[in-house]
Amino acid sequence: MIDIPVAPIAELVGFDLVELGEGRASFELDPGERHYNPLGTVHGGIAATLLDSAMGCAVHTTLGEGEAYTTLELKVNFVRAITEATGRVVATGSVIHRGGRVATAEARLTDEDGRLLAHATSTCLIM
Secondary structure, eight states, X not given: OOOSOOOHHHHHHTEEEEEEETTEEEEEEOOOGGGBOTTSSBOHHHHHHHHHHHHHHHHHTTOOTTOOEEEEEEEEEEOSOOOGGGOOEEEEEEXXXXXXXXXXXXXXXXXXXXXXXXXXXXXXXXX
């Protein structure tokens, strides 16, 4: 775990920043019943939040002083259901392209055995 101030969303959902480098970021979550939808699996919004956070923070690592970013577009593909039995999951995001006004990123959500649970792409506006 990285020792920096925790974003309120990370506290609310219960995920941790575990890796941060130039153009790369990873978050981990122990899924539990508090994340479940009415069908008894982790809500897709939780997976999307992890993936969006990983991609956004990856883009954030490329920003210069005075620059900010916001997500313009997010596309998520869900591959496997997630439950408490899945165990710890890891969302790893990386920058694909960093231009002057637009950045694109991708992320993968996997279980501890490396099985793909979901994947996503994002477009961010650099301001």
